[in-house]
Each structure stands twice: as C-alpha cells, then as structure tokens.
Amino acid sequence: MNIAELLVTAVGILLCAALLCVVLRNQRPELAICLGLAAGALVLVLLLSEIAPLFSAVRNMMQSGGLSAEWLAVVLKAAGVCLLTQLVADTCRDAGETALAGKAELAGRVLLLLLAIPLYEQILSLVTQLISGRVVSG
Amino acid sequence: MDVDLIFKIAAIGIIVAVLNQLLIRSGREEQGMLITLAGLVVVLSMIVVQISDLFDTVKAVFGL
Numbered sequence: 445m446n447i448a449e450l451l452v453t454a455v456g457i458l459l460c461a462a463l464l465c466v467v468l469r470n471q472r473p474e475l476a477i478c479l480g481l482a483a484g485a486l487v488l489v490l491l492l493s494e495i496a497p498l499f500s501a502v503r504n505m506m507q508s509g510g511l512s513a514e515w516l517a518v519v520l521k522a523a524g525v526c527l528l529t530q531l532v533a534d535t536c537r538d539a540g541e542t543a544l545a546g547k548a549e550l551a552g553r554v555l556l557l558l559l560a561i562p563l564y565e566q567i568l569s570l571v572t573q574l575i576s577g578r579v580v581s582g
Numbered sequence: 583m584d585v586d587l588i589f590k591i592a593a594i595g596i597i598v599a600v601l602n603q604l605l606i607r608s609g610r611e612e613q614g615m616l617i618t619l620a621g622l623v624v625v626l627s628m629i630v631v632q633i634s635d636l637f638d639t640v641k642a643v644f645g646l
Contacts, residue, residue, distance in 0.1 A: 457585055464592035471599035472618070478625045479591045485629070485636040486587065492639045499643075517645055524644030528637075 450494055454487050477539050484531055518559055525555045587632065591625050 445453075461483030468476040499520070506516050529552030536545035598621035605614035640646065 457588065460585075461588050464588065464595075468592060468595040468599075471602075472595045472621070474622055475591065475595035475598065475625055478622075478629055479588060479595070482591055482629050482632055483588050485632045486585070489632075489636050489639050492643050495643060520644045521646050524640045524646050527644075528640060531636075 445494060450490070454490060457483055457487055457490075473539075477535065480538055481535050484535070488527070488531065515563070518563060521559050522556055525552055525559065528552075529555075587628065591628065594621050594625055597621075 461479060465476045465479050468479060503513070503516055506513070529548055533545040533548040533552075536542075536548055598617055601617050602614045605611070605617060
C-alpha cells in the first residue's frame with residue numbers, strides 16, 4: 445500500500461467514524477465511545493503494519509552513529525508504551541473520565557521510567573568513571 | 583482491513599436507539615434497558631477482537 449493510499453484510507457475511516465460518533469452520541473453515548481475505540485484501533489493497526497521501513501531506517505541511522513541496538517530497543521518500547529497510553533487516555537477523556545485518563549498517563553510515565561532505568565545507570569556509571577578519572581589524573 | 587466494523591457498530595447503535603425509544607414509548611422500560619445492555623455487549627465483543635489485534639501488533643512491532 446503506498447503512502448497516498450494509506451493516507452486516504454486513514455482519513456476516510458476517521459472521518460466516517462467521527463460522523464457516526466456524532467450521530468450516535470445523542471442517543472447512545474457508550475456505543476459512540478466503542479465506535480471511537482474501534483476506529484482508533486483500526487487506524488493504528490493499519491499504520492503499524494506499514495511502519496517497518498521507518499524502523500529499519502532508524503536502525504541503520506543508529507548503527508551508523510555507533511549506538512548499540514539495545515538502546516534502540518528501549519526507544520522502541522517507549523514509543524509503544526506512549527502509543528497505547530495515549531489511546532487509552534484519549535478514550536477515557538472522550539468518555540468524560542478525566543481522572544481515569546490521568547491515571548492512564550501516570551501508568552505510562554511509570555512504565556517509561558522503568559524502561560529507562562538501565563540507561564540512567566549507564567549514564568551514572570559514565571559520570572562516575574569521568575569523575576574518578578579526573579581525580580586520578582589530577 | 584475490515585472497515586465494515588465501524589459501520590456495523592454505528593448500525594447497531596442506531597437500531598438499539600430506535601428499539602429503545604419504541605419500547606420506552608410503549609411502556610416497557612425494563613426491556614428497553616435490556617436491549618441497550620445487549621447492544622453494548624455485542625459491540626464490546628466485536629471490539630475486543632480488534633483491541634487484542636492492536637495489542638498483538640504493538641507488541642510485535644515495538645518488541646514489548
């Protein structure tokens with residue numbers, strides 16, 4: 445599927461879903477939210493199934509920059525967590541549950557921090573090495 | 583790609599709304615509520631498949 449076709453498909457799905465949501469919201473708000481969720485999931489699956497070239501390009505760039513593949517994995521996991529968190533938080537907000545949306549975002553932040561712990565440790569060890577090296581050389 | 587899913591959900595919503603109004607006007611409010619509940623359950627069971635598909639895709643693509 446080329447880019448223009450992808451764009452037209454996503455735009456068509458989202459516009460139809462938005463119109464139908466507006467129609468449904470007055471009578472059955474819960475079904476309107478279900479419809480929004482389904483349309484969001486459809487479009488995300490559509491986009492994610494076409495995203496592989498982007499990832500291989502990023503991987504090539506990181507390899508040519510001399511960064512390890514482990515860091516790329518952390519970045520990709522963080523992107524996935526952000527995507528799901530955003531979907532859930534937006535759905536909760538659409539349903540009028542701002543508090544639940546805030547909790548979903550909090551969960552996403554905690555997961556991101558957990559993912560980033562190894563990188564923090566590496567930075568910390570690097571800083572420790574630098575400081576001790578300066579002490580030894582000075 | 584099943585874009586039909588969106589139209590199915592919208593159709594279920596409209597039908598449920600019409601039936602609900604009909605039943606409430608004819609004085610059967612309990613059955614109207616049951617229809618609402620049934621519509622919600624049907625739509626949810628349709629969506630769950632899609633959501634799990636999304637989760638599997640995200641897991642596979644981002645390596646979670």
